[in-house]
Amino acid sequence: MADQSWDVLIVGGGPAGFAAGLYACRAGLRTVLLEKATFGGQIANAERVENYPGLAEGISGYDLSLQLRQHALKYGLRAVTAEVTAVALREDPKVVTTSSGATRARTVIFAGGGDPQPLGVPGEAKYTGKGVSTCATCDGPLFQDQPVAVVGGGDTALDEAITLTAYASSVTVIHRRRELRAAHALQEKARAEPKVQFLLETTVQAVRGDGLLQAAVVQDLATGEERELPVAGLFVCIGHAPNTGYLAGALPLDKGGHIPVNLWLETAAPGVFAAGEIRQHSAKQVATAVGDGVTAAIAATRYLRSEGHP
Ligand SMILES: Cc1cc2nc3c(=O)[nH]c(=O)nc-3n(C[C@H](O)[C@H](O)[C@H](O)COP(=O)(O)OP(=O)(O)OC[C@H]3O[C@@H](n4cnc5c(N)ncnc54)[C@H](O)[C@@H]3O)c2cc1C
Structure with a gap:
């Protein structure tokens, strides 16, 4: 060549x-x-x-x-x-x-x-490949019967969330706005999945673990309250x-x-x-x-x- x-x-x-x-x-x-x-x-x-x-x-x-x-x-x-x-x-x-x-x-x-755009929060780089991922199809099977979260509200985030229901025990979609950006049909499909739940007007502030990811620190934007959400996998889909x-x-x-x-x-x-x-x-x-x-x-x-x- x-x-x-x-x-x-x-x-x-x-x-x-x-x-x-x-x-x-x-x-x-x-x-x-x-x-x-x-x-x-x-x-x-x-x-x-x-x-x-x-x-x-x-x-x-x-x-x-x-x-x-x-x-x-x-x-x-x-x-x-x-x-x-x-x-x-x-x-x-x-x-x-x-x-x-x-x-x-x-x-x-x-x-x-x-x-994929990173979240840019403390712990993200350290736990990439140890729980933090950007590809559900690639890494989803690693989280069999474990709780995971997806960050983002667009088509990709909901597509990833639906993919993860085949493996994870629960899938929490975390999105910083009140409304999702994903196509209406995809939203309906995700909402119909019993394993999928939504944390809207919420951001991820940090990720924590003990060598492997254990939790995402999330903040409710309406109240300012921070708490730990226990997850083994965090899929970042924010663009x-x-x-x-x-x-x-x-x-x-x-x-x-x-x-x-x-x-x-x-x-x-x-x-x-x-x-x-x-x-x-x-x-x-x-x-x-x-x-x-x-x-x-x-x-x-x-x-x-x-x-x-x-
Ligand atoms: C999980 C997921 C689900 C999606 N679902 C849908 C859907 O249902 N419907 C829909 O319409 N869209 C969907 N999308 C979006 C869709 O995949 C993209 O819009 C589309 O792939 C963009 O195509 P592209 O060719 O512009 O870029 P890409 O698909 O990003 O391809 C660009 C390629 O260029 C290569 N490349 C980059 N830099 C270099 C370099 N310097 N040298 C050599 N190679 C390089 C990359 O490795 C990559 O393979 C989804 C995306 C994801 C991640």
């Missing part, structure tokens, strides 16, 4: 990246996708996806991610495991430095999504920070670290696009990430053919 020059280089093997790869390959472009971890992106960890348009029966997150990948590979996408660590976007072709060397491409699509650390200085980023784009997902650098959760104002759904990947690949194709926008 190192000494090749590509028409399109995609950073990130999630829904946005594979959708971009499918469209770029079908446009006849020599396309490579780089993924630093497991192919599939965040959705590969979702127990069940019920809101992907056209799949009325629902599908497991893993199967959806596999189908997105296989569809792109069928049309010639080259998918490589490598972490992108630096970029030079003003050069022509652009230079992308990875964990296994540098490569060049005429266009780049950033589709690196985000990583994702975009994977753009290596882009500082190479591209303008907004306050939250997302990449600003126009309606064609063009960034400030010509021939450089951003798709999915990594970009500013993403709706953070699989369907919108896939749509972004498609838009970015079409925009890259037109850029390479000097066609401008339709």
Whole structure:
């Protein structure tokens, strides 16, 4: 890969990246996708996806991610495991430095999504991997018949809470606001689970243990009262920070670290696009990430053919 020059280089093997790869390959472009971890992106960890348009029966997150990948590979996408660590976007072709060397491409699509945001409370780092987790599908089975809590009120938090009911004795959803942010259907599903209970207007102040996690210190925001909630597992689902650390200085980023784009997902650098959760104002759904990947690949194709926008 190192000494090749590509028409399109995609950073990130999630829904946005594979959708971009499918469209770029079908446009006849020599396309490579780089993924630093497991192919599939965040959705590969979702127990069940019920809101992907056209799949009325629902599908497991893993199967959806596999189908997105296989569809792109069928049309010639080259998918490589490598972490992108630096970029030079003003050069022509652009230079992308990875964990296994540098490569060049005429266009780049950033589709690196985000990583889970930490709570930032005392004890969290110490107990990560010893009770504190960000992935119920990965770590849920460790908490068989034990009490766990999920922090957050969005789709991901409730999806994780429902996943955990298969293992834990009880699942407490802790959310700082009075209203949950998750989709109505997901809220109804979670409320129907006898093991799930809700602690609203409540924050986690610290986590405690004796080598393994034993409790979360929670504060009731209405009364200010603090108490210990005994839990063996604490799943933090309060959002994702975009994977753009290596882009500082190479591209303008907004306050939250997302990449600003126009309606064609063009960034400030010509021939450089951003798709999915990594970009500013993403709706953070699989369907919108896939749509972004498609838009970015079409925009890259037109850029390479000097066609401008339709
Ligand atoms: C548990 C869970 C349940 C969810 N349920 C749903 C649902 O039911 N419906 C729904 O629509 N959405 C759901 N989502 C959200 C959905 O998964 C995301 O919106 C979607 O995956 C975003 O896609 P993406 O391609 O933008 O980014 P991601 O899925 O985050 O993929 C980005 C990829 O880029 C890679 N990467 C990052 N930086 C680099 C780098 N420097 N070099 C190489 N590779 C890099 C990452 O490792 C990752 O694999 C859920 C998310 C979670 C976590």
